[in-house]
Amino acid sequence: MAICNTQFRVDPLHNATHRRVLAALTMALAVSFGATVPFGATSPATAAGVKCQATVKVTNKKGASIKVLRLLYKVGGNTVYTEGLLNKVLTPNETETWSSQTLNNAATGVVVTSTAIEYRDDTGRGYGSPRTSEWFPHSFTCAPNHNYVHAIQ
Missing domain, CATH: 1.20.5 (Single alpha-helices involved in coiled-coils or other helix-helix interfaces)
Known part of the structure; x- marks a missing residue:
């Protein structure tokens, strides 16, 4: 063979x-x-694990309505990440809560070092250009039981 x-x-x-x-x-x-x-x-924020799902709470302390656009956040550096908040209109002294808001660039257990809110003021003829609230610093790790609370002045 x-x-x-x-x-x-x-x-x-x-x-x-x-x-x-x-x-x-x-x-x-x-x-x-x-x-x-x-x-x-992968960003250092997402390399650590599952995307964080925290609660975002916004109160309008202005004399006119505002349209809330997005949550802005930083994770350790100067890069600003955004998550949409559905263009919700808040009348004066109204509060809205977004439960389990997924932060696509922050893992559970990672510190979100600062947050801000992007919004538009009611001009009486519609809503103006986007504005950013003051940045609020944080030192706790992101987790489902954490709240990012903002009062728009």
Whole structure:
């Protein structure tokens, strides 16, 4: 019985093309599932674990209504992250609470070092340009039982 001595040769061009197709497919799947950070580039905030879901509470202390746009937050550095708060209109002295607000760039157990609120003032002819409240510093770790409370003056 004769044994065939067959060697398989892998075409390097085919391998490179195959790798590019797999990389493109992986990126397309990641985008379709809502990935917002490129592969290999996770922020220190999300590398620690599950995204934090804290409560955000905003009180309008102004004499006219405001439209609340987003929560702004920092995690250790100067990078500002945002989470939408659905353009909720608050009349004077009204308070709104967003329970379990997912912070996509802060993991449970990570310190969110400061927060602010982006809002628009009622000008009497609609709502003006976006404004930012004062930044409020924090030193506790983000967890579902924590509240980020803001009074817009």
